[in-house]
Amino acid sequence: MLMHIMKESFSDNPRAWALIFAAWLIACIATGGSLFFSEVMAFSPCVLCWYQRIAMYPLVLILLVGMFPINRQTFKFSIPLVGIGWLLALYHNLLHYEIVPESASPCREGVSCATIWLDWLGFITIPLMSFVAFTIIGLLLIIFYRKYCR
Amino acid sequence: MKAQKSIIAVAGLTLIILFAVGNYLFKVDQKKKLGFLAHKNFQTFVRDYSPTLGPDDAKVVLVEFLDPECESCRAFYPFVKKIMADHPNKIKLVVRYMPFHGNSKMVIRILEAARKQGKYWETLETLFYYQPKWGSHHHPRPELIWEVLPEVGLNIEQLKSEMTNPSFDKIIEQDFADGKTLQVRATPTFFINGKALEQFGYQQLEDAIKKAIAE
Numbered sequence: 471m472l473m474h475i476m477k478e479s480f481s482d483n484p485r486a487w488a489l490i491f492a493a494w495l496i497a498c499i500a501t502g503g504s505l506f507f508s509e510v511m512a513f514s515p516c517v518l519c520w521y522q523r524i525a526m527y528p529l530v531l532i533l534l535v536g537m538f539p540i541n542r543q544t545f546k547f548s549i550p551l552v553g554i555g556w557l558l559a560l561y562h563n564l565l566h567y568e569i570v571p572e573s574a575s576p577c578r579e580g581v582s583c584a585t586i587w588l589d590w591l592g593f594i595t596i597p598l599m600s601f602v603a604f605t606i607i608g609l610l611l612i613i614f615y616r617k618y619c620r
Numbered sequence: 621m622k623a624q625k626s627i628i629a630v631a632g633l634t635l636i637i638l639f640a641v642g643n644y645l646f647k648v649d650q651k652k653k654l655g656f657l658a659h660k661n662f663q664t665f666v667r668d669y670s671p672t673l674g675p676d677d678a679k680v681v682l683v684e685f686l687d688p689e690c691e692s693c694r695a696f697y698p699f700v701k702k703i704m705a706d707h708p709n710k711i712k713l714v715v716r717y718m719p720f721h722g723n724s725k726m727v728i729r730i731l732e733a734a735r736k737q738g739k740y741w742e743t744l745e746t747l748f749y750y751q752p753k754w755g756s757h758h759h760p761r762p763e764l765i766w767e768v769l770p771e772v773g774l775n776i777e778q779l780k781s782e783m784t785n786p787s788f789d790k791i792i793e794q795d796f797a798d799g800k801t802l803q804v805r806a807t808p809t810f811f812i813n814g815k816a817l818e819q820f821g822y823q824q825l826e827d828a829i830k831k832a833i834a835e
Contacts, residue, residue: 487624495631502639510643512805537628 479539486618490540493548493610494533500526500603507588507596518562522600525555529607542619545611552608559601566597650803651816664798665814669791671715671731671740674704678712680832683811685799688731689721689755690807694748699822703829710833715744717795718807723755723762726783728792730765733782734774742772 480486504523507513515523529551536544564570588596665683666672684700686693704711719725727747734743746768747754754764769776802811810817812828 481621481624491624491627491631494628498632498635502635506639506642510646512803514805534628537624 497529674712
């Protein structure tokens with residue numbers, strides 16, 4: 471039994487550890503960054519932003535706990551949040567680039583989800599950063615799963 | 621395992637420190653920017669058309685970006701009046717609009733039409749007083765405004781016909797644009813002689829005004 475659990479843990483594998491650590495770090499940066507935008511720069515988060523936050527913030531804790539020890543559970547408990555967050559971020563970006571019309575957006579009250587708060591270098595917006603973060607975390611977790619959990 | 625823990629701790633701490641430093645730098649930068657605006661572009665803070673209360677040569681110009689449908693603005697209003705009463709002839713209040721709610725623009729049009737009848741402040745006070753009735757967030761009933769307005773002694777028929785004045789829309793647009801320039805993202809937002817209130821709060825507002833009077 472003990473052998474079985476030991477076999478399941480990848481904490482001693484530096485590559486496996488690096489994958490999960492990188493995913494955790496990105497979740498931390500995304501969480502800190504979004505809090506910076508709302509609490510320091512006082513941008514009001516729109517409804518879609520809140521849903522993405524619900525998916526992103528817990529990853530900081532889930533991946534942190536998942537590093538002690540790293541095993542297939544680390545993947546299992548984090549991937550649903552990453553998947554949901556990724557889909558929401560994708561939808562939010564479609565709104566931004568007007569591929570989906572704003573009238574089809576679920577926001578009726580407060581800040582419109584199509585409002586562009588930030589536009590760095592002409593293309594970096596907050597929803598794009600969210601999408602990139604979810605994509606990278608998702609890819610790291612999938613690589614981890616394919617290499618070590620199958 | 622031990623090295624891993626250290627790396628995680630260092631990464632976490634670094635991010636927290638970065639956040640704190642970023643917070644500090646952002647506030648310093650914003651203060652500089654707004655101070656610069658106050659010197660170079662006073663018009664952004666006070667427009668000729670803005671409703672004002674208090675003498676023109678008052679030592680302190682208190683600019684308040686408000687929304688008649690906002691609860692915090694309602695809560696702050698008596699406090700602002702009290703500070704003004706405590707320091708007679710020292711403060712000039714300038715009202716700018718930041719319509720963030722569903723019926724804000726309509727209520728601002730009512731206020732501006734009331735101003736034409738010389739009853740601006742009375743109307744603002746009455747609207748604030750009854751705001752929980754007509755401006756509840758979950759169930760706004762702006763039609764109730766018409767039931768309380770006669771209390772002010774306004775000519776309602778005249779007000780209704782003047783409300784649609786297109787110049788009011790221009791006022792709302794200009795105030796909103798100036799608010800955006802000044803990075804107003806919540807109401808009420810106060811500027812004391814062109815300086816943004818560093819920390820939001822009753823006491824902070826009073827302290828900042830007292831400081832400006834003493835200067």
